[in-house]
Amino acid sequence: MSRLLLAIRSRLGVTASDEGMSTAEYAIGIVAACAFAAVLYRLLTGNWVEGLIHALIGHALSLIGL
Numbered sequence: 001m002s003r004l005l006l007a008i009r010s011r012l013g014v015t016a017s018d019e020g021m022s023t024a025e026y027a028i029g030i031v032a033a034c035a036f037a038a039v040l041y042r043l044l045t046g047n048w049v050e051g052l053i054h055a056l057i058g059h060a061l062s063l064i065g066l
Contacts, residue, residue, distance in 0.1 A: 043049060
């Protein structure tokens with residue numbers, strides 16, 4: 001950068017890098033996390049996962065002879 005631009009930025013208190021996130025970025029992050037949690041909840045409470053867990057436990061018990 002030119003010296004003039006650096007001088008202007010330092011005079012205005014503008015830094016080269018952003019520190020942290022803004023409120024809008026936090027809001028987007030929270031919405032994305034909630035959407036991911038909803039998808040995981042929907043998958044883990046479905047019949048497919050329940051059947052998979054029952055099959056896995058049944059197979060494990062059959063391997064040890066119970």
